[in-house]
Amino acid sequence: MPEVFAGSFTQQEPIPEAGIEAAVAVMRHGRLHRYNTAGETAETALLEQEFARYTGARYCLAVASGGAAMRLALQAAGVGPGVQVLTNAFTLAPVPGAIAALGAEPVFVETTPALTIDLDDLAAKARPGMVLLLSHMRGHLADMDALMRLCDAAGVRVIEDCAHTMGAAWNGTPSGRHGLAGCYSTQTYKHMNSGEGGLIVSDDADLMARMVLLSGSYMLYDRHSAAPGPGAYEGLRETVPNVSSRMDNLRAAVLRPQIPLLADRVARWRARYEVIEAGLQNIPGLLTIARPAAETYVGSSFQFVLPGRDPAWIEAFLARTAARGVELKWFGRRAPMGFTSSHHSWRYAPQQALPQTDAVLSGLIDMRLPLTFSLDDCAQIARIIAAEATSNAPPPAGHLRQGD
Structure with missing residues (x-):
């Protein structure tokens, strides 16, 4: 199983x-x-x-x-x-x-x-x-x-x-x-x-x-x-x-x-981030985000990109990971969902052509990393993402897609 x-x-x-x-x-x-x-x-x-x-x-x-x-x-x-x-x-x-x-x-x-x-x-x-x-x-x-x-x-x-x-x-x-x-x-x-x-x-x-x-x-x-x-x-x-x-x-x-407690929290978040990052290296069709040396970052969330994927494939990927307990958000969806939205749905602002941003967001996946996760939890999450990112299986039968 x-x-x-x-x-x-x-x-x-x-x-x-x-x-x-x-x-x-x-x-x-x-x-x-x-x-x-x-x-x-x-x-x-x-x-x-x-x-x-x-x-x-x-x-x-x-x-x-x-x-x-x-x-x-x-x-x-x-x-x-x-x-x-x-x-x-x-x-x-x-x-x-x-x-x-x-x-x-x-x-x-x-x-x-x-x-x-x-x-x-x-x-x-x-x-x-x-x-x-x-x-x-x-x-x-x-x-x-x-x-x-x-x-x-x-x-x-x-x-x-x-x-x-x-x-x-x-x-x-x-x-x-x-x-x-x-x-x-x-x-x-x-x-x-x-x-x-x-x-x-x-x-x-x-x-x-x-x-x-x-x-x-x-x-x-x-x-x-x-x-x-x-x-x-x-x-x-x-x-x-x-x-x-x-x-x-x-x-x-x-x-x-x-x-x-902030300094300790920053170090612990970074440790969790690095476990996820290591687990998602060299996965075909998945790119992680390079961090510059000048940046001291707080890894309280993790992002990766699924470039060139069809929206239907991404929806199926999200459904498969969700069925395995891993909650991911997708910034490429045009309709807002939960906390996630993009400039296309901010109708109170003038609509603007942003092709480069749209290209970046089209395959951008986002995930929270709370400090309640252990390092072993993070390794397991990375294994699940890696497995599903290389799968072409359909979404689980009867599973409610995130876009529904």
């Missing part, structure tokens, strides 16, 4: 005991709102201080979600109705969604076979004064030195979407620290888990002051200890709108003990 994987692709590790105890303490005193304090520094303010130190940033703001982080950063940078914003064509819906939420217009930039933003297409589309919302999609970092040289020369400001790169680095510089601001997610499937949540880091005092006010500080901005001093808010506090995107003390309490 063919082997079947019995693990769950969505099961995360438990919250650390210190986080559970801190969350219980917050629930016992009931002061969940970040400004509802009684002589103590709020858990949310402490989280901001500690994450700023972790990234080496001057400032940090904790917010309700990774999408909210991107939206606030864009709005604070002056993005509004009718403004064109550059962004990756290969990304997830919250990225163009953050742009569209401000009434702005996403301008999609082509994707390389390495799953990073195409710098030649970026150079062709960049204009002075534009903002690039750069998505480090699925943890793949572009050549950040070359990208920043290009954007600085073109007069383009960079805001980084680091939802998949918390703990990653390019040439030793942490992801999120190259541009004007870095936006992170603490959604369950990311690198720190609070169910939902976001963090923004920046060294720019004016930008951070605007984001604090936008997040819903009212006139309590002086309680943000990882933010500029009160003088930065003069002239802004009555003109910047309040869009209420704060993080609460309960989620901050859950997150704080996870910051010291």
Whole structure:
């Protein structure tokens, strides 16, 4: 009988005991709102201080979600109705969604076979004064030195979407620290888990002051200890709108003990990634993604390509792997499914011709790698994928295809 994987692709590790105890303490005193304090520094303010130190940033703001982080950063940078914003064509819906939420217009930039933003297409589309919302999609970092040289020369400001790169680095510089601001997610499937949540880091005092006010500080901005001093808010506090995107003390309490665990988590994710990568080398009709030496990556997901395959074959492949317990996602499907979608289904953005991206996505397969998987689990998953990638068997009888 063919082997079947019995693990769950969505099961995360438990919250650390210190986080559970801190969350219980917050629930016992009931002061969940970040400004509802009684002589103590709020858990949310402490989280901001500690994450700023972790990234080496001057400032940090904790917010309700990774999408909210991107939206606030864009709005604070002056993005509004009718403004064109550059962004990756290969990304997830919250990225163009953050742009569209401000009434702005996403301008999609082509994707390389390495799953990073195409710098030649970026150079062709960049204009002075534009903002690039750069998505480090699925943890793949572009050549950040070359990208920043290009954007600085073109007069383009960079805001980084680091939802998949918390703990990653390019040439030793942490992801999120190259541009004007870095936006992170603490959604369950990311690198720190609070169910939902976001963090923004920046060294720019004016930008951070605007984001604090936008997040819903009212006139309590002086309680943000990882933010500029009160003088930065003069002239802004009555003109910047309040869009209420704060993080609460309960989620901050859950997150704080996870910051010291990030380095270990990065190493463990990389170990799992490398087992999958080794198991999928030299498989006919399957290509893995090369990782540059300058990139310190977080392997919390894995991507490979099935080039030149007919869509019906890929659907059958996905059904066969699913029947053996391996959950894979396909970015080449035109209709959105689950968390996976492409620029074809983002009808709130102008439709754009992106043939290079479409060619890359046509055979692109994606898989989560939670830390609850053992190295033996990863080896088994790779064996199943390798076996089915070289098979022409039909989908299992009666099995519901992922496209149905």
